[in-house]
Amino acid sequence: MTKGKLEGKVAIVTGASSGIGKAIARRYADEGASVVVCSRNIDACIKVRDEIQKKNQQSFAVRCDVRIEKEVVDLFANTIAKYGGIDIVVASAGISGGNKKVEDYTLEQWNNVLETNLTGVFLTLREAFKRMKERGGHIIVISSQAGVEGYSGKGAYCASKFGARGISHVLSEEGRPFNINVSSLCPGTVETPILAASNTKVKHPMSVDAVADAAVFLASLGGNSLIRDILLERMNLN
Ligand SMILES: NC(=O)c1ccc[n+]([C@@H]2O[C@H](COP(=O)([O-])OP(=O)(O)OC[C@H]3O[C@@H](n4cnc5c(N)ncnc54)[C@H](OP(=O)(O)O)[C@@H]3O)[C@@H](O)[C@H]2O)c1
Secondary structure, eight states: OOOTTTTTTTEEETTTSHHHHHHHHHHHHHHEEEEEESSSOHHHHHHHHHHHHTTOOOOOEEEEEEEHHHHHHHHHHHHHHSSSSOOOOEEOOOOOOSSSOOOOOOOOHHHHHHHIIIHHHHHHHHHHHHHHHHOOEEEEOOOOGGGGGTTTHHHHHHHHHHHHHHHHHHHHHHHGGGGGEEEEEEEESSSSSSHHHOOOOOSSOOOHHHHHHHHHHTTTTTTTTTEEEEEEOSSSSS
């Protein structure tokens, strides 16, 4: 049997109950990693965990709301207790923020998006970094094409995704001495439940598998190389 690209690695994927995070969790397990599946919905995480375990891969499910500092700290502590270390962290938890002109946002709506998509990423990355300093590893932030370009109606979402890319670039510099490889992965429109939540309609969204392929590529990057960003655009823009 050929060895997977992530054989023996331990990976945490936030937002792994659905969409992109779920596809990455499954793919990482297929590549041989032990995968910690987490989000706010523990029942949905358990389903993903069971699916992975059925394929004889190791996995456990944890409830973790990335907005809550203690839950993020505990997620990392529990993973270390169970597996002894962490090699890969994917910050995929995120929300859409709907469709609204900047002038129409209330402060509450703005804060709501930033709390999950930016503060949640900060907490995840901070804990990942602390725990990975000893043996190095890979951190992947799921930003967005909306973290590279501005889109009308997406003020809070774009701000959060530009911010997530920003902190990932800073951390990629701070990670060099520790061999922690930090990248942001910026997909265009992907076929997941978030599209309905953001009222986005496109005929040909990208598949989650394409994003999972890129996430495997980033997590297995070696040879003294670092990729700051992958901008993964749709081929057919209809
Ligand atoms: N789909 C796209 O077109 C697209 C394009 C570029 C980037 N992205 C980004 O990709 C990431 C995943 O989105 P998706 O498209 O896969 O959407 P999705 O299917 O709605 O998945 C979102 C995930 O985030 C989790 N989540 C939301 N709030 C959370 C919180 N406070 N704490 C922990 N988990 C939380 C959700 O789980 P629970 O509800 O169980 O907590 C779910 O697992 C997001 O960061 C999104 O911005 C998506």
